[in-house]
Amino acid sequence: MTRPRLEFWFEFASTYSYPAAMRIEAAAQKADIGIAWRPFLLGPLLKSQQGLTDSPFNLVAEKGAYMWRDVARICASYGLEFKKPSAFPRNGLAAARIVQATLGEDWTLDFIKTVYRANFVRDLDIGDPGMLAACVIEVGGDPVAALAAAETRQTKQALRDATVEAARKGLFGSPSFVTEDGELFWGNDRLDDAIAWAAKAANRPPEP
Amino acid sequence: MTRPRLEFWFEFASTYSYPAAMRIEAAAQKADIGIAWRPFLLGPLLKSQQGLTDSPFNLVAEKGAYMWRDVARICASYGLEFKKPSAFPRNGLAAARIVQATLGEDWTLDFIKTVYRANFVRDLDIGDPGMLAACVIEVGGDPVAALAAAETRQTKQALRDATVEAARKGLFGSPSFVTEDGELFWGNDRLDDAIAWAAKAANRPPEP
Numbered sequence: 001m002t003r004p005r006l007e008f009w010f011e012f013a014s015t016y017s018y019p020a021a022m023r024i025e026a027a028a029q030k031a032d033i034g035i036a037w038r039p040f041l042l043g044p045l046l047k048s049q050q051g052l053t054d055s056p057f058n059l060v061a062e063k064g065a066y067m068w069r070d071v072a073r074i075c076a077s078y079g080l081e082f083k084k085p086s087a088f089p090r091n092g093l094a095a096a097r098i099v100q101a102t103l104g105e106d107w108t109l110d111f112i113k114t115v116y117r118a119n120f121v122r123d124l125d126i127g128d129p130g131m132l133a134a135c136v137i138e139v140g141g142d143p144v145a146a147l148a149a150a151e152t153r154q155t156k157q158a159l160r161d162a163t164v165e166a167a168r169k170g171l172f173g174s175p176s177f178v179t180e181d182g183e184l185f186w187g188n189d190r191l192d193d194a195i196a197w198a199a200k201a202a203n204r205p206p207e208p
Numbered sequence: 209m210t211r212p213r214l215e216f217w218f219e220f221a222s223t224y225s226y227p228a229a230m231r232i233e234a235a236a237q238k239a240d241i242g243i244a245w246r247p248f249l250l251g252p253l254l255k256s257q258q259g260l261t262d263s264p265f266n267l268v269a270e271k272g273a274y275m276w277r278d279v280a281r282i283c284a285s286y287g288l289e290f291k292k293p294s295a296f297p298r299n300g301l302a303a304a305r306i307v308q309a310t311l312g313e314d315w316t317l318d319f320i321k322t323v324y325r326a327n328f329v330r331d332l333d334i335g336d337p338g339m340l341a342a343c344v345i346e347v348g349g350d351p352v353a354a355l356a357a358a359e360t361r362q363t364k365q366a367l368r369d370a371t372v373e374a375a376r377k378g379l380f381g382s383p384s385f386v387t388e389d390g391e392l393f394w395g396n397d398r399l400d401d402a403i404a405w406a407a408k409a410a411n412r413p414p415e416p
Contacts, residue, residue, distance in 0.1 A: 049270050062257050062380040066394060073391075073401075172270040183281075186274060189397050193281075 004180060004202035005034040006194055009166055010112075011042035011174035012092030012126055013055070015071045018116040020175040020188040022080055025109070027191060031199045037103060037112065039096040039159065040166040042174050049172055055089045074188065081121045090119055091127030094150065098132060100159045101149035102141070110139035212388060212410030213242040214402055217374055218320075219250035219382035220300030220334055221263070223279045226324040228383040228396040230288055233317070235399060239407045245311060245320065247304040247367065248374045250382050257380055263297045282396065289329045298327055299335030302358065306340060308367045309357035310349070318347035 008024055010017045028035045046052040057064040068084055075082035095115045102108045114135045118124040124131050133143035149155060166176070170184045177185040177194035181201045185194035216232055218225045236243045254260040265272040276292055283290035303323045310316045322343045326332040332339050341351035357363060374384070378392045385393040385402035389409045393402035 045270075050268050060258050060380065062253075062375075062378055065378060066380065066392060069392070070394075077401075167270075170270055170273060172268065172274065184274060184277070186278075193285075 002202075003032060003034045004198045005036050006180075006198040007036045007038050007178040009038045009040050009171055009174060009176040009178065011040060012095045012115055012119065013089035014042060014092075014174040015057075015067060015088075015120065016074075016188040017175040018082070018120045019071075019074055019078055019080055020191055021112055021116050023078065023188075024191060027195050031195045033195055033198050037099070037109065038162060038166070039099040040163045040171070040174075041093060041096060041159065044163055045167055045172055048167070058088070081117075083121055083123055085119055085123045087125070090125060093127070094129055094132055095126050095135075097150035097155050097159055098136070098146050100162065101152070101155040102146055105141060107136070107139040107141040111135055111141065114139055211240060211242045212406045213244050214388075214406040215244045215246050215386040217246045217248050217379055217382060217384040217386065219248060220303045220323055220327065221297035222250060222300075222382040223265075223275060223296075223328065224282075224396040225383040226290075226328045227279075227282055227286055227288055228399055229320055229324050231286065231396075232399060235403050239403045241403055241406050241410075245307070245317065246370060246374070247307040248371045248379070248382075249301060249304060249367065252371055253375055253380055256375070266296070289325075291329055291331055293327055293331045295333070298333060301335070302337060302340055303334050303343075305358035305363050305367055306344070306354050308370065309360070309363040310354055313349060315344070315347040315349040319343060319349065322347055 010021055024035055052059065057067045072082055099108060099112060115126050118131065118135060119126045129147060133147060136143040136146045169178050173186050175188060179198045179201055183197050218229055232243055260267065265275045280290055307316060307320055323334050326339065326343060327334045337355060341355060344351040344354045377386050381394050383396055387406045387409055391405050
C-alpha cells in the first residue's frame with residue numbers, strides 16, 4: 001500500500017504557517033503520512049478573491065491585535081520561540097522561489113524552517129536575497145546555485161502555476177492542507193484534523 | 209475560592225457558534241468553570257470594523273465554500289446534526305433580545321440551543337417572532353412574557369451595551385470567549401483553550 005500524502009501549502013509571510021511548518025513533520029511521521037511541501041503566494045489570492053492589497057491583519061486592527069496575541073500563545077503552547085516581527089507581512093516571493101526550485105534537495109525542508117525562524121523569531125528580512133543566501137548556507141546548501149535556480153523562467157512559472165493550482169483547490173489562506181481525496185483544511189489548528197483525514201481516507205476500501 | 213467564570217459571546221446567525229453553544233456546558237462543567245452567556249450582535253461590529261454589510265462567508269465565495277464544508281465536518285465529528293440553512297445569515301436580533309431579557313430563567317439556556325438548532329438543523333427562520341415564540345414554548349417558557357420583555361427599551365439598550373462591550377474587549381467574530389484576566393479566544397476551535405486558560409488563571413496565587 002502506498003503511503004498517503006497530504007499537501008501542505010504555505011506562504012512565508014504567514015504567521016500561522018510558522019508553527020504549522022515546525023510541527024508538520026513530527027505529526028506526519030507519527031501517522032505515517034507523506035507530506036508534499038507546496039510553496040505558494042497568498043498575495044495574489046487575497047487580491048483576486050477579496051480585492052485586498054495588504055494583510056487582513058493590517059487592514060482590520062481588531063483581527064491584527066488578536067492574531068499577534070493568539071500566535072504568541074500558540075507558539076508558547078508548543079514550546080516554539082516567537083517574536084513579533086518589526087515588519088509584516090514580509091515578502092515571501094524570493095524564498096518561495098528557492099523552495100520551488102530546490103524541492104528534493106536534502107536541505108530544503110531545513111531551509112523552509114530556517115526562513116520561518118528568520119521571519120518570526122530572528123526578525124530578519126526574508127525578502128532580501130543576501131539574507132536568503134545566508135539561510136541556504138546555514139542549512140548546508142549552495143547559495144549561488146540555489147539563487148540562480150530560483151530566478152529561472154521555469155521556476156517563476158512553476159510558482160505561478162502552483163498559486164493557480166492553490167486557487168483551483170479552493171485555498172484562500174495559509175497554511176492549508178489538501179488530502180488525496182480533495183478535502184481542504186485551513187489553519188494551523190486544522191493540521192491534526194487534516195492528517196487524521198488523510199490517514200482515514202487511505203484506509204478506505206477500494207472503490208468497486 | 210470562587211469558581212472561575214468564562215464569558216461566552218455568541219451571535220445567533222453564526223455557524224461556528226452553533227457547535228460551540230452545544231458543547232460549552234459539558235466542557236465547562238468538566239473543568240469546573242462557570243459560563244457567563246453573553247448574546248451580542250456581530251453585524252454592527254463587522255460594519256464598524258470592516259465596513260461589511262453582509263457575512264464575509266457570502267462576500268468571499270472561497271471562504272464561504274470552505275466554511276460550509278468545515279462546519280459540516282466539525283458537527284459530524286461531534287455527533288451534532290447539521291443542515292446548511294436555505295438562508296444565511298439569518299437575523300439573530302430578536303432571539304438575542306429574548307436571551308438578554310431572560311438570562312437567569314431556568315429555560316433560557318435550552319432556548320439558546322433550540323434557536324441554534326432551529327437555524328442550523330431545522331432550517332427555520334429565527335428572525336420570525338412566531339418561530340421564536342414556538343421555541344420559547346418548546347423549552348417551557350412563557351412566550352408572551354418573553355417576547356414582551358425582549359421588546360422593552362431596557363432590553364434593547366442592554367443588548368446595544370453588550371455589543372459595545374464586546375467591541376471594547378476586542379471581539380470581531382463569534383463565538384468568542386473572554387477569561388476573567390482578559391484573554392480573548394475566537395472560534396469554536398478555541399473553546400477548550402479558553403476553558404483551560406480560565407481554569408489556569410483561577411489557580412494563580414493572589415497578587416501581593
